Amino acid sequence: MKTKNIQKLFLIAISVMVFASCKKESENIFTMFKDVTVTFNNSDPRCVTDYKVVNEKDEVWIDFTINSAAEDMYSYVIETSAGTTTPSRITTAISDPAQRRSFSFIYKIPNSLYPALRDGKQSFRVYALNQKGIYIGDGYKKVTIDVNPSYKIFANRDIFLPDSTAKVLPSFFSLNDATSFSYTNGAANSTKIDFGIYRTLYKDAQGVTQYAINLYNTTAPASVFPIYDTSTWQKRATKFSAPITNQGTVFLTGAISGSTIEALAKARTINLNNTVGTTAANGLAAGSAVFFLTPEGKYGMMLINQVTTDLQKRPYIDVSVKMQN
Structure with a gap:
């Protein structure tokens, strides 16, 4: 019995010496490249x-x-x-x-x-x-x-499709501070509003009803969305590009400063008072982006994160915005 205990102690001693030897020989990462x-x-x-x-x-x-x-x-x-x-x-x-x-x-x-x-x-x-x-x-x-910050960023803001009866859903949007407004309170805040959104229905190749979503500023002709009369509102003539598909990576890694946002925007034609998509894919679709120029001369990029509905089945788009300071 004593022999077994002595053997155990001997093995423990050897293990300690080996461990100590290894510990002594290994270099610290902060000293091994000192040359x-x-x-x-x-x-x-x-x-x-x-x-x-x-x-x-x-x-x-x-x-x-x-x-x-x-x-x-x-x-x-x-x-x-x-x-x-x-x-x-x-x-x-x-x-x-x-x-x-x-x-x-x-x-x-x-x-x-x-x-x-x-x-x-x-x-x-x-x-x-x-x-x-x-x-x-x-x-x-x-x-x-x-x-120093050269641009503003607003992430995941919701803009609802307009309701024609109560007219209380926030379907208008201010790019400057990412605030949304309904038609009911839009007139009082019309100097801040850059655009509203709406949708039109169409039948796809299989005969299924689909929706194309577009945006318009309040200088656009009344025929664009006649349900809401904005003729007495003060106008902000923010101009837009047509929606550009597959812009998620560009928004995340390309639009990284005020000057890069401007360069990306200037590479597009920004001359629209309203977008004119006729299908879900070429309207305001998830992953697409619209570039814009405000009346103050600020360039920006708005990414459509998703097109979806809330728990009450009310359709809306979720957007993120980057805009020059």
């Missing part, structure tokens, strides 16, 4: 060396020097992280052998690969790769650019 250092230089007022607040149309410089004490660097990577999106990486070769232990560069934004700063915070880090393309360090440093 590479990165310095962010302050060579110009446009440089960011740690944290900098800017406007989205400002030019920003990241002036860096990366040094490697132990092995040659064959390329460097500039990694950009913003919000919850997957970091983007730009890899550039170091072609001059004389610069493989110390390399300096000024990365200027905007540029052809990174044409716009997005609103909010974005962090940049620089790291080195060896001849085999293996990461060898980043000096445990990064810089952060914080871009």
